Amino acid sequence: MSATLVLLRHGQSTWNAENLFTGWWDCPLSELGAAEATESGRLMADAGLALDVVHTSLQTRAIRTAELALAEMGLSWLPVRRHWRLNERHYGDLTGRDKAQTAERYGEDQVFTWRRSYDVPPPPISDDNGHDPNGDRRYAELPPDVLPASECLADVVDRMLPYWFDGIVPDLAAGRTVLVAAHGNSLRALVKHLDGISDDAISGLNIPTGVPLVYELDPTTMRPAEPGDPLARSLGDPEAVARAAAAVAAQAQGG
Numbered sequence: 001m002s003a004t005l006v007l008l009r010h011g012q013s014t015w016n017a018e019n020l021f022t023g024w025w026d027c028p029l030s031e032l033g034a035a036e037a038t039e040s041g042r043l044m045a046d047a048g049l050a051l052d053v054v055h056t057s058l059q060t061r062a063i064r065t066a067e068l069a070l071a072e073m074g075l076s077w078l079p080v081r082r083h084w085r086l087n088e089r090h091y092g093d094l095t096g097r098d099k100a101q102t103a104e105r106y107g108e109d110q111v112f113t114w115r116r117s118y119d120v121p122p123p124p125i126s127d128d129n130g131h132d133p134n135g136d137r138r139y140a141e142l143p144p145d146v147l148p149a150s151e152c153l154a155d156v157v158d159r160m161l162p163y164w165f166d167g168i169v170p171d172l173a174a175g176r177t178v179l180v181a182a183h184g185n186s187l188r189a190l191v192k193h194l195d196g197i198s199d200d201a202i203s204g205l206n207i208p209t210g211v212p213l214v215y216e217l218d219p220t221t222m223r224p225a226e227p228g229d230p231l232a233r234s235l236g237d238p239e240a241v242a243r244a245a246a247a248v249a250a251q252a253q254g255g
């Protein structure tokens, strides 16, 4: 018997559609994103996935994606738990900036380093940013020491893994089929752990919106029985998934 884990990046958000760095900013799904979320539910139902429990971040786009997918599956009644540790990577002072304009201003190499290097965080969010999410009430009880001002992927791995081990693994160990609805970079962090991807190689992984990734885990190790390409675990048309991943990679090309 294996333990089944489904990872789902939220559908396109309004800030994805506008090509803005989003991070912890709480924008909603776009109309297309809502349709992607519903379609992800259809894909999971067609794949015969009998979900038992759902985990989401504290961000509306992931929460709504799970709601729409579950509604499509007739599973709106499932128990759901939410945690800030599944949030998107905090984009620091890039939050709210246009990705292509940022590449024009600082160069594509610098922006690639900020977006996809493992251990270089963007500059910390500044007082004049205008889109500082940290004062939101949902984070009011977080100790100041864990509230980020900016995060690289290594930071996300460090703050996400405690929730993986303490919040999600116990569900899998109890034999539950688990859906995690989260974000491009919090899922890159989880996939890095699960598939044992190196710090260098993870920079080449881009996860498309609204595509479920299905992991069959060895219940002893809670790692995939067969490590491999995370996108090869996608439900849906592989060519469309590859095109969508390439489009994510290209979001920060200058004009």
Ligand SMILES: O=C(O)[C@@H](CO)OP(=O)(O)O
Pocket: 016, 020, 021, 022, 023, 024, 088, 089, 091, 115, 184, 185, 248, 251
């Ligand atoms: O803006 C963001 O928060 C993320 C995901 O949408 O973007 P990127 O893919 O550039 O890391």
